Amino acid sequence: MxxxxxxxxxxxxxxxxxxxxxxxxxxxxNVPAEKVLNNVKSAFKKEGPIEGSWIVMKTEPFRQKAVQLDVYRGGLTREIDGVFEEYEFAADAKTGTVVEITKI
CATH class of the missing domain: 1.20.5 (Single alpha-helices involved in coiled-coils or other helix-helix interfaces)
Structure with missing residues (x-):
């Protein structure tokens, strides 16, 4: 050679x-927290305007049955027919996939 x-x-x-x-x-x-929040907001904007939103930049452990992963926690507020609705969500930090949404 x-x-x-x-x-x-x-x-x-x-x-x-x-x-x-x-x-x-x-x-x-991890997917950047800002990107996760923007994706969630985009999905909700299809149904109407958003008044406010937030996300915690630090991940936290999340467990549902046998599945355990790190998630970002966040939330948003929107107005539908003059009524404010608040939602909180958890999104997988690795993929950005929303794993839980709760209406408050």
Missing amino acids: NMKDFAVGAVAGAVAGAAVVEAVNRADR
Whole structure:
């Protein structure tokens, strides 16, 4: 094997290793809380305007039956026919998927 073949193989291996490390690191990251809140607001806006909203930036453990995950907690207020409605939600921090919505 000559030096050129060795260098090409080494560079290809380094690039592949970097890609694997990036993929693993990306899998461990949470979806930003702001993005989760914006997605929930977008879903609710389809039914009417939103008066206010909030989200806790720190995750907390959530358990429902055998499923346990970290979630963001948040809420929003909207007005429907002159009546204010308040909702609280929990969203999976890894995927942003809403796992619970409660009308208060």
